[in-house]
Amino acid sequence: MKKSTIATLSMVCSLLMATGMTVYSEPAYAVLKIKRTAQGQLGAMQVNPYGYAPLSAVIDLNSKSPTDVTVTVRGKGKNGVPVSYSVGQQTMLTHNGIPVFGLYGDYANKVDLEYKLDGKKINETYTIVTQPVVGVTLDGATHAFPQVTPVKVENDFKERLYWVNHLPHNSNNDLITRVGGGAFEWDRWSVNFITDTQGEVRWYLDHNKIHDIYDARKRGVLMGVHQVDNGDIIFGQGQRYYRMDLMGRMIMERDLPAGFIDFSHDMQEMPNGNYLIRAAKKNYVRPDGKVVHTIRDHIVEVDPYGQVVDYWDLNTILDPMRDDMLKAMDARAVCINVDDDAGPIDVEPDAPFGDVPGVGIGRNWAHVNSVDYDASDDSIIISPRHQTTAVKIGRDKKVKWILGPSAGWKGELATKLLTPVDAKGKKLDCSPQGLCEDTDFDFGYAQHTSFWVPEKDTLTIFDNGDGRHLEQPAMPTMKYSRAVEYRINEDDMTVEQIWEYGKERGYEFYSPITSVTEYQADKDSMMVYFASANLMEHSITKPKLVELEYGTQDVKVELHIESTVKRQPSYRTTVIRPTAAFSK
Incomplete structure (x- = not known):
């Protein structure tokens, strides 16, 4: 090293040491380190x-x-x-x-x-x-971030924390299009935060690091958030799926497997560490020879390294031409667009392909919005919103049972329908549309989250309630949503409704899309999120979150959430447990 270079370094080091920096030097070079002042006996x-x-x-x-x-x-x-x-x-x-x-x-x-x-x-x-919480700025916003107001909080639930998966719209969601259909253009900003029971934000995800409308790999809707057993968070968005911890350390950021596209709604970690991912298929060859991108109709199982273990093609397992539920739904409640044009959906088998409600492969005939796993018999349970309440499917790709009204089911699938019974096992008198006489029993309609509860051996769903009994009511304000729990007897193929909540809350809690019902084992409670309450009105959407003592109507927590603009729903909430994340 030249003498002039050494002299220069010596002078720089002297100046840096005078400003509080520590310099470590070796004969051939100098390494600069900033000395940080610690507040305690540990580091900075x-x-x-x-x-x-x-x-x-x-x-x-x-x-x-x-x-x-x-x-x-x-x-x-x-x-x-x-x-x-x-x-x-x-x-x-x-x-x-x-x-x-x-x-x-x-x-x-x-x-x-x-x-x-x-x-x-x-x-x-x-x-x-800390810095201020950063939200998403939208035209017509009344505030910059969703507002949470506590209505009721019991002392033994005071320290509850809830992850809120919120969905501000993206006015440029048609910026990039995909030829051949698919759900690629379905795109919203990611506003995900954790609220405490006083409505204070205690954590949030920097949406600018996750979502980018100009990057095809970062478009989509962040959904399917779960805290898994070791405390990590899993979710997916568009063409990728993720795993991170509560510190924001990204553990996995992976593209969907080759041939699969358009994640949305749900993913689950299985007991063996594999993931079940709700996706769609690219370049699917229909029986008529036409090639399409499918819509929300595939379940893919991948191992921790991203290798495909198995998949379920619902086009070959269920009936993509069944239209009974689709024809009964309000056009504003199909999770595609929420506009002023109420009324039934026009279902035509020759409609254009793409992310539109309709029958046939290449259209949104299934709209699976949750997937769960039953380890007792290595089966999956799905919630196909545009078909029925829930379907259980084995590893052999055979349907084990179907929970829902009997209308429209044909052939072998019709033999898989569960029979509603009362608490004494007596068969109920139910119409093909699902109306059961002289009983509180009801199926779910346009539902979300058909989740299995292994601790109780039951099934929970969020019954959104649109198209109830395969028709529209005389007045929209007659609609309601509810959380429901069923007990299923697979030996005699019967189903009993054992609990419900929300019917009595009426139209105020009616949530035409999104939402969740999920059992919480740590407190033996049921968490319910009416995620799109007030969505159909010309005012701010007002989701409602409640947690109840199991099997009762006793509300332990009730939080009301106010969106930032009109017609802006949430998707789901999930309970967050810091101890699971940090105690290991």
Whole structure:
């Protein structure tokens, strides 16, 4: 190295050391490091360490080995909800630090840290300042981010956290088109956040890192959010599926398998670590020789490495020409477009191919919006919204049972219909359209989330209620949505309704699209999200979230959510458990 270069480096190093930087030098080069001031006995704190979750932080270990770590983010104000959790060794090693989750936006958060270091118990308080929460700016918005208002919160549910999967529209969703149909043009911004029971945002996903209307691999609708057993979050969007942790560390960001396209609505992790993904098929050859991209009618199983294990082609398993449910639905409640033109859907077998409600392969005849797995017999349970309430299908691709009205089912499929019974096992008198006399029993119509509950050996659904009994009511305000639980006896092919909630809440809670019903084992409760309440009105959409004591009408939590503009639905909510994410 030249003497002049060495002299220059020496001068630079002297200046840097004077400004607080530490310099490590070797004979041939110099490495510069910024010396950071730590608030406690560990290392410095970094907000949003992975770039996806602005309300997260990591406190560096600074080459130390703390044990028995507990983090508590203090609640804001008199009624603020603290977020507290233990942190395990594996989690600290993964992040090389202590994860801080549950911060408020635009706030000087107080975070209490308890741990042992060299056998000594230490208590420290950190101040972590965050940036404001960033939403999506839309024409006609009344506020920048969905607003959450608590209506009722019981003490034993006060520390509940809910992930809200919200769907602001994208005015440029037709910016890119796909020749040959498919659902590629279905595109919305990703507003996903975690709310506490006081309506405060405690985490949110930076939508600009996930969604880009100009990038084909980042278009779509972020959906199918689940917190899996180890605390990670899985979801999909358009042509990709993802796995990340609550710190925003992206674990998996993978394209759909070759030949499959257009993820939406749901994915599930199986007990063996594989994933069930609701997708569609590219360049599908119909029996008549026409080649199309299909719509929401395939389930793909992939292993943790992205290899295809199996798939279910519903075009060959069910009847893509059955139109009884489609013809009964309001044109505004098909999850395609919500406009002012009410009335039934015009279903024609020769309609154009693409993401339109209609019969035949290459159209939106099935609209599967959830997939679940029954490990007891290696089967899947799907919710084909445009067909029936729920269908169970085996690994052999044979239908095990169909839950729904009998109208329109033919041949072998008609023999798979479950028979409604009362609590004593007596057969109910039900019409082909599903109207059952002198009973509270009812099927689901235009439903979402047909989820199996292994702890109870039951099935839950969210019954949206459009096209109930395969017709439209005399007045739109007669419609209602409900959460429902069924007990199915596969030996005698019967079904009993054992619980429902929402019918009595009437049109105020009516949600024509989206929504979820999901059992919560940790509190033996049922979480229900009326995700598109007020969607049909000329005012702000007002989703409703409730959690009830299992098997009762006893509401433990009720939160009302206000969208940012008119006719802006949510998709789902899911309960988030920090302990599952950080205690390992």
